[in-house]
Amino acid sequence: MNNIKDFYQARSKTPQEAAKLIQSNSHLFLTGNCSVPREVMSALVQRAHELSNVEIYQVLTIGSADYVAKGMEKHLQVNTLFISDNVRAAVQEGRADFTPCFLSEIPDLFSSGRLPIDIALIQVSPPDEHGYCSFGVEVGVTKAAAHSAKFVIAEVNPKMPRAHGDAFIHISKLDVIVPVDYYLPEVHMSGETNEVTENIANYVASLIPNGATLQTGIGAIPNAVLKRLTNHQDLGIHTELFSDGIIELVNQGVINGEKKSIHAGKIVAGFMLGSQALYEFAHDNPLIEMHPTEYVNDPFIVAQNNKMVAINSAIEIDLTGQVCADSIGTRFYSGVGGQIDFIYGASRSKGGVPVIALPSKLDKGDKSFSKIVPMLKPGAGVTTSRNHVRYVVTEHGIADLYGKTIRQRAEALINVADPEFRDELTVKAKELNYI
Numbered sequence: 001m002n003n004i005k006d007f008y009q010a011r012s013k014t015p016q017e018a019a020k021l022i023q024s025n026s027h028l029f030l031t032g033n034c035s036v037p038r039e040v041m042s043a044l045v046q047r048a049h050e051l052s053n054v055e056i057y058q059v060l061t062i063g064s065a066d067y068v069a070k071g072m073e074k075h076l077q078v079n080t081l082f083i084s085d086n087v088r089a090a091v092q093e094g095r096a097d098f099t100p101c102f103l104s105e106i107p108d109l110f111s112s113g114r115l116p117i118d119i120a121l122i123q124v125s126p127p128d129e130h131g132y133c134s135f136g137v138e139v140g141v142t143k144a145a146a147h148s149a150k151f152v153i154a155e156v157n158p159k160m161p162r163a164h165g166d167a168f169i170h171i172s173k174l175d176v177i178v179p180v181d182y183y184l185p186e187v188h189m190s191g192e193t194n195e196v197t198e199n200i201a202n203y204v205a206s207l208i209p210n211g212a213t214l215q216t217g218i219g220a221i222p223n224a225v226l227k228r229l230t231n232h233q234d235l236g237i238h239t240e241l242f243s244d245g246i247i248e249l250v251n252q253g254v255i256n257g258e259k260k261s262i263h264a265g266k267i268v269a270g271f272m273l274g275s276q277a278l279y280e281f282a283h284d285n286p287l288i289e290m291h292p293t294e295y296v297n298d299p300f301i302v303a304q305n306n307k308m309v310a311i312n313s314a315i316e317i318d319l320t321g322q323v324c325a326d327s328i329g330t331r332f333y334s335g336v337g338g339q340i341d342f343i344y345g346a347s348r349s350k351g352g353v354p355v356i357a358l359p360s361k362l363d364k365g366d367k368s369f370s371k372i373v374p375m376l377k378p379g380a381g382v383t384t385s386r387n388h389v390r391y392v393v394t395e396h397g398i399a400d401l402y403g404k405t406i407r408q409r410a411e412a413l414i415n416v417a418d419p420e421f422r423d424e425l426t427v428k429a430k431e432l433n434y435i
Helices: 002-011 015-019 038-046 088-092 103-111 142-148 195-206 220-227 245-251 276-282 339-348 406-416 419-431
Strands: 027-030 054-058 076-080 119-124 132-134 151-156 168-170 176-179 213-216 236-242 267-272 288-290 308-312 316-318 353-357 361-364 367-370 391-394 397-400
Touching: 002 176, 015 038, 015 176, 027 142, 038 151, 103 142, 119 142, 142 168, 195 220, 195 353, 195 391, 195 397, 213 220, 220 245, 220 308, 236 245, 236 339, 245 276, 267 276, 308 339, 339 353, 367 419, 391 406, 397 406, 406 419
Parallel strands: 027 054, 027 119, 054 076, 119 151, 151 176, 213 236, 213 308, 236 267, 267 288, 308 353, 353 391
Antiparallel strands: 132 168, 361 367, 391 397
């Protein structure tokens, strides 16, 4: 233990000292979600005017993003692999770059050197008696990035939960240690709960069998679905992310993982987003195993879970079943993330249930727009192909598209569209010779 303490002290620096080690023309990895190393990033922004051509790779980050403020692109150029709301304007205005990719394949971009990393900026828990620090709330893409980087700068935070699983890095791998002590940002996942969300959740919950293993995404719908599973039995979790919604189901014994085909009895995830209560629940909890995204999101790993249920959403879906979830026409909005990883994995699972759940319409001011459309907007990306989509759920019901003709698909999707748009969709479907 004394050696660990000596090592810790020898490599400790202030955030300002750490930021000074970053030079122009370098490639940085910035760990994301609720794990952003905010003290070092703040110090980097303060001296950004001294730098040029520093490229920052990131995925989803939570919190303020001063490093993408207007004019900052002259010094720090963000290349995001998923567009979070704090960098969306910069991407859409051309001040930041976006690299489309599956979440499961991001680690390989780093380890292969296709996206070379000079410095990884990460946040970890304090070392244990063996010198191992946990990546905590974000293991997914961070572990591969840290191992691929030439140099690692780590904020060590006692408020970072010590997560179990394939979630550790030895203190000897940390070139610079920045001691910090602050609470992680909280993300309240419940979102807006209304009658539409409640009805969607009811339909989705009806598709989930006892003994299922769940993947849930971000937002109000997955959270509402979890609240409806209190009478289910022997559920498991294998998901890219989890949040507070699982805690009560674990406490009630509904989520026990006993029927999981792999990692029985364990909650498996790549990262977590939630409240302080979630972080405390996850701390040193052997029930939870955090793993890198190249494992968690691998469709062929996902498919090994029998009765795998994948719940994802969409911006719009056309009458043939094509799903757009990453752009509004030509305007990039988010990213593919793990949707196709889990939709495909669930479709290959024995008894799997791949679900796309979305409200039937979008209300903007005094206008409404159908989210089920004859054709995707020009320039819209196809996140999930019509060949992968099985169940589409809106507040008006369930459309089962698996093994169905274009005619049957169009009719089923029109039936779950908002009644206001069904006649219009029927006319368009006839014009396109779908029905």
